[in-house]
Amino acid sequence: MKKNSSINLTILLVFVFSICNVLNISAQDLNKNKSKSDFWNHVQFGGGLGLGFGSGYTNITLAPSAIYNFNETISFGLGTQYSYVSQKGFYKSNIYGGSVIGLINPIEQIQISAELEQLKVNNSYETTLGSLKDDFWNTALFIGAGYRSQNMTIGLRYNVLHKDKNNVYTDALMPFIRIYF
Template sequence: MKKNSVMNLTLLLAFVFLFGIKSEIFAQENTQMKTKSDFWNHVQFGGGLGLGIGNGYADIMVAPSAIYNFNDYVSAGLGLQYNYVKQRDFYNANMYGGSLIALFQPFYELQISAELEQLRISRTYENSIENTSQNFWNTALFVGAGFRNENVTFGVRYNVLHRDRDNIYAEAFMPFVRVFF
């Protein structure tokens, strides 16, 4: 009788041990799945598109971006940018690069931003005397503020690294429209 009790107790412990581990494994898998899907619930995609066409002039810009919302007040993300500008018989430029962006919303309607942008510039000036080509990196650090309504923010930003020479932006202040879905 004693031998059967020990055997039954051993089987019972083995049964509890095996099913206890199995349920713990499933609990960890469910937690990991929940965490993974929760990440994408905080991600927003957006960016900007630009098109300017005139007599002998074209300006085409594509700038996708994505941000992660840490909470209702703080977001951060990455962006890419490509810009092509051509003025017939005068100017031709290709600009591409990326950016890091941080957004702070102290209350719903106000969005404060900081954006570090690094662009590779390849441009050519053409005239009847000579052609001049330039290839360089342009770094900009924008600090801005805007009015936010749902997914759209309208505002102005200031490039604190702006220089009049060797810069692709004519002015340090720039208006912006930011859209995230």
């Protein structure tokens, strides 16, 4: 299973980097031809897409977001998230919610972030004793830092509210890739 996950992650990263290059070129061409109000000149859209497939395993995540750049240093934004995870014959999960994010770029290449995320988790398990359901809310407060190049940041974030029980994330420390256009 770990080998499949590594292959899936590698394929996803190559795909994301390829799409970013194409979209960056397209976005530059569009910006030359369109005039926007001053508000929209400060807005960037982005988010995340996650796909993982294995033997009887499916993981699909869609997480669009938008930020408003107050200046070259400070940005704030909102995001939504939906995830579907399934292990055939054992486990299904639907996770949905939203987040608020603040970004600070003390220098062009460094980005510091704080993100408050609230997710509703609906899990169902199939066991030899029957079906079990586990529904709960999960709150995360991520503090992160990363290396920034143009519209993409790669880094690490830490969930200061992480608990081992009733948690969406198995570890408090997580890598991230953040892209805004």
